[in-house]
Amino acid sequence: MRPQVIIIGRPNVGKSTLFNRLVGKKLALVDDQPGVTRDRRFGDATLLGLDFTIVDTAGWEDLDPDTLPGRMRQQTEASLVGADVALFVIDARAGVTPLDEEIARYLRQSRVPIVLMANKAEGRQGDPGIYDAFALGFGEPVAFSAEHGQGLADLFEALRPHL
Ligand code: GDP
Ligand code: MG
Numbered sequence: 001m002r003p004q005v006i007i008i009g010r011p012n013v014g015k016s017t018l019f020n021r022l023v024g025k026k027l028a029l030v031d032d033q034p035g036v037t038r039d040r041r042f043g044d045a046t047l048l049g050l051d052f053t054i055v056d057t058a059g060w061e062d063l064d065p066d067t068l069p070g071r072m073r074q075q076t077e078a079s080l081v082g083a084d085v086a087l088f089v090i091d092a093r094a095g096v097t098p099l100d101e102e103i104a105r106y107l108r109q110s111r112v113p114i115v116l117m118a119n120k121a122e123g124r125q126g127d128p129g130i131y132d133a134f135a136l137g138f139g140e141p142v143a144f145s146a147e148h149g150q151g152l153a154d155l156f157e158a159l160r161p162h163l
Pocket of ligand 2: 017
């Protein structure tokens, strides 16, 4: 069976763009509005010779602040079942947000290895976010640009030990 790699992160960080980049086809819906991906999507990904199943998740949309922690835990638990690695994506341009920190708290409790990705890191606008991301406690973030296809070799190096 192909190993399974799941993409997790708050809305609008570029999860679906990353999915499309790794699958090489437009299977996931990308939109400027947060919350476009409603369901989990599965695709066959290839990254420099690594083959795996990639899963695009709905993120943390439509969350009622009162039920936020519970909903996030549910979503995280559900999506991590069967995953060999989780790609935790943040937006390097936006920096680390409170929601990123919430997600990080749940991911830290998971047994699934986490690869932290600082997306939208093309150019220099993402630099402060990349440094911020270290503080999340998942080691060195992979500086990435899903839109421009930058950081693929670093992602390969980060994923390879887990697949
Ligand atoms: P999702 O909600 O996490 O699935 O995010 P999407 O993949 O739908 O992307 C949200 C927005 O971020 C879209 O406008 C994308 O074009 C944009 N985006 C995604 N990746 C990048 C990137 O590497 N750089 C920049 N500048 N924008 C990106
Ligand atoms: Mg999406």
